[in-house]
Amino acid sequence: MVDARPEVRPAPRLRVIFLGPPGAGKGTQAARLAAWGKVPRVSTGDMLREAIAAGTDLGRQVGPLMEKGSLVPDELLIGIIQERLLGKDCRNGYILDGFPRTLRQAQGFETMVGGDLTEEMLVFDVEVPRSELLRRLSGRRWCPTCQSTYHVDNKPPRADMLCDREGAQLIQREDDKEVAVARRLAEYDERTAPLIDYYRGRSRFFRVNGYRPPDAVFQELTRIAEGRA
Ligand code: AP5
Secondary structure, X not given: OOOOOOOOOOOOOEEEEEEOOOOOOHHHHHHHHHHHHOOOEEEHHHXXXXXXHHOOHHHHHHHHHHHOOOOOOHHHHHHHHHHHHOOHHXXXXXXXXXXXXXXXXXXXXXXXXXXXXXXOOEEEEEEOOXXXXXXXXXXXXXXXXXXXXXXXXXEOOOEOOEOOOOOOEOEXXXXXXXHHHHHHHHHHHHHHOHHHHHHHOXXXXXXXXXXXXXXXXXXXXXXXXXXXX
């Protein structure tokens, strides 16, 4: 007997991992892609900075590490992400910005979602020359209230050093200062870059040239997400 009921398909899910060094534009693109795909952006950097601002135990623990540009311990991050992904808003997908960042985190993530996600998960590796990373990080300004980012040359606020949304005074992130940036780049080379080979073999992996205007990068990401690239 033929079942005449219409086939019920699960809603398509957009699940993305952003790889790329500090300043590559992961946060900028993750926010746009999340709005486009109507899924949340899950930024571990933002979550940790919120914990620091709120003065929680977690914030007190990670504050000194982040300020000097070191990575936060894997177990903490895996726990934070596990809890966050249980949120109802993550049911139809999410954009991970800043996680996983070590092999151990990548393995922890696979355990929590129950597989290697080869078929489904998009992994974008955003590439930008190092000289441009330094220019972007040294010129970045940040709103401590809503976490919006600006750049003194590329994306200045409308009013001098005030957030367009909040009107709050923009500041330079502590870890955007020279010594911390050097450590972040070293951490990236040593502990995060190996994830490129890890994901190349097991996911829908795409290397994206991030050394272009944000709109051009975004167009490529959406083309890929729609399966047109
Ligand atoms: P996190 O906040 O994740 O920082 P990050 O990875 O170092 O990345 P950034 O925020 O610096 O850069 P981005 O690639 O998002 O670039 P953005 O879009 O802002 O992590 C901070 C810290 O938290 C870590 O050091 C660690 O201590 C801890 N942490 C977080 N996650 C962790 C984890 N999983 N494990 C362990 N520790 C963890 O752009 C940068 C600038 O460039 C902006 O000014 C922007 O306007 C500009 N810009 C962006 N795109 C373009 C473009 N196409 N052209 C020109 N300018 C551009």
